[in-house]
Structures are given as C-alpha cells and as structure tokens.
Amino acid sequence: RESYFYSKFESTSFERQHGSKFVHHRQGLLPFDEKSFEALNNELSNLNITPGGSYTPTECQPKYKIAIIVPYRNREDNLKLFLKNIHPFLIKQKLEYSIFLIEPIQSIKFNRGLLLNIGFLESIQLGQDKWNCFVFHDVDLIPENEKNLYYCPALPKHMSSAVSTFDYRLPYKGLFGGVSILKKTHMQRINGFSNMYFGWGGEDDDLRKRNNLETGRYRMLKHKKDSPNPKRFKLLKSSIKRSNIDGLNSIRYVLISVNFEPLFTKIVVSYDESL
Numbered sequence: 187r188e189s190y191f192y193s194k195f196e197s198t199s200f201e202r203q204h205g206s207k208f209v210h211h212r213q214g215l216l217p218f219d220e221k222s223f224e225a226l227n228n229e230l231s232n233l234n235i236t237p238g239g240s241y242t243p244t245e246c247q248p249k250y251k252i253a254i255i256v257p258y259r260n261r262e263d264n265l266k267l268f269l270k271n272i273h274p275f276l277i278k279q280k281l282e283y284s285i286f287l288i289e290p291i292q293s294i295k296f297n298r299g300l301l302l303n304i305g306f307l308e309s310i311q312l313g314q315d316k317w318n319c320f321v322f323h324d325v326d327l328i329p330e331n332e333k334n335l336y337y338c339p340a341l342p343k344h345m346s347s348a349v350s351t352f353d354y355r356l357p358y359k360g361l362f363g364g365v366s367i368l369k370k371t372h373m374q375r376i377n378g379f380s381n382m383y384f385g386w387g388g389e390d391d392d393l394r395k396r397n398n399l400e401t402g403r404y405r406m407l408k409h410k411k412d413s414p415n416p417k418r419f420k421l422l423k424s425s426i427k428r429s430n431i432d433g434l435n436s437i438r439y440v441l442i443s444v445n446f447e448p449l450f451t452k453i454v455v456s457y458d459e460s461l
C-alpha cells in the first residue's frame with residue numbers, strides 16, 4: 187500500500203520515514219544584515235551570476251537546466267535572505283539556472299497558482315525553451331541541507347517536507363506546498379496549477395489532486411501572515427473536475443514588465459480577479 191502511495195510522487199520525507207542512512211549535511215542560514223540590494227549584489231559579485239539571476243557552470247556541461255519560479259509580493263527582507271542563500275546553494279550543485287520572481291501589481295489579490303503558471307510560461311519564453319525542470323519556490327523557505335538536490339527526478343517531487351515552523355515534520359500527508367519540483371512534461375500533463383485560488387491556501391492541495399502527487403529541511407523566514415482564502419474549501423471539492431479547463435490552457439494575464447536585475451529576473455503581471 188505504501189509503495190503504491192510513494193509511486194505517485196517523491197518526497198524527502200521518504201528517506202526519513204523509511205530510515206535510510208541519510209546523513210544530514212546542514213547548512214546554516216547565511217545572514218544578511220545590510221539593507222540594500224546594492225550591498226547584496228556586491229557580496230555575491232564573485233559568484234559569476236549574470237543579469238536576470240542566471241548561472242551556468244563553466245567547469246562542466248550541466249545536465250539540468252532549471253527555472254526557479256518564485257511568487258512574490260512585499261517580502262523584501264525575505265527576498266534578500268533567500269537570494270543570499272539560494273545562489274551559493276545552487277551554484278554548488280553545478281546547475282544551469284535562472285531565478286524568476288513573479289509579482290502581481292499592487293491593486294490585485296495574490297494568487298500563487300496563477301503566478302506560478304505565469305512563471306512557467308514566461309520563463310519558457312525568456313529561456314527560449316531551454317528549461318527542462320521547474321522549481322516552484324516560496325521566498326520564505328531556505329534549504330538547510332546541501333544534500334537536497336534541485337533536479338527533476340522521474341516523478342514530481344515535494345521538496346520541503348521538513349520545515350522549521352512545522353517542527354521539521356510534514357503537517358499532513360499529501361502536503362505539496364512550499365517548494366516542489368516538476369518536469370515541463372508533468373506541468374503540461376496536469377495543465378499546471380489552478381488559476382482560481384485568490385488569497386492564501388489550497389492551490390498546492392489542488393495541484394496534488396491533479397496528479398495524485400505527494401527532501402529536506404527548510405528554515406521558514408519570519409513575515410506577516412497572509413489572510414486565508416475562505417473559498418478554498420469549496421474550490422478544492424471540484425479540483426479534479428476543473429483540471430482540464432482551469433490552468434495553463436485557460437490563463438489570462440497581462441505582462442506589465444520584465445527586468446533583468448543582477449540576482450533575479452523580475453516579471454510584473456496583472457490579472458483579473460473576477461474568475
């Protein structure tokens with residue numbers, strides 16, 4: 187029964203629950219006390235990150251070309267700590283990658299699923315179809331274990347199975363939020379995320395239900411709580427029914443701007459809330 191469950195997706199919690207000889211190589215949180223992006227850019231200037239937050243190793247042919255998609259709004263302190271930590275972490279893994287921040291204009295509600303769909307579609311355009319693997323990454327999560335490899339295994343993978351604020355445990359079986367990894371083909375097959383979850387919560391559970399989906403320790407950064415979306419319970423009930431008509435194939439948004447910042451590509455978008 188359990189092997190059936192785990193055949194549907196991968197998760198770092200597998201290693202823990204099944205007592206593998208997994209050795210923890212912990213990486214402490216690299217602090218960043220300076221206030222400005224200029225100071226941060228300076229601190230990371232020796233890492234050979236190119237504009238847009240891109241990196242390609244020179245000492246080898248990278249096997250994985252990875253788009254890191256980060257839904258974003260109003261969390262500048264988290265963003266600086268995230269960039270300070272994630273770039274050295276990814277570079278050590280010898281990945282070719284770019285970091286894409288997807289931010290809605292201020293007047294509209296946050297919609298994580300929709301923003302991740304936009305990040306998926308726009309990063310493919312900007313990367314001229316070179317990405318074969320997508321990491322959907324919350325800005326408040328910093329990987330603590332450098333053995334947590336950011337690449338696409340055969341199955342979709344939930345990465346953040348052990349987060350500090352949940353006492354390094356899965357709060358419930360089936361959690362797929364925080365950090366997850368899907369191949370391009372996985373995203374296409376399940377029609378991406380639902381576009382219908384405005385406000386906090388539910389969009390990750392919806393995605394998991396689409397594909398019957400389900401590594402590692404993360405430190406969750408401090409920030410103000412978002413207000414949960416009261417409609418998410420009702421929406422989740424129709425998740426499977428909607429999956430063919432609500433997602434990548436139904437998305438409507440306006441691209442406001444694309445900026446290649448030193449440590450990330452910033453994509454500002456707008457969309458309609460009356461879905």
Ligand code: BGN
Pocket residue numbers: 357361363364386387388389390391418419422
């Ligand atoms: C769950 C949320 C997820 C969130 C996790 C962890 C919902 C749906 C209600 C049925 N799901 O409760 O979206 O990632 O908590 O914070 O709210």
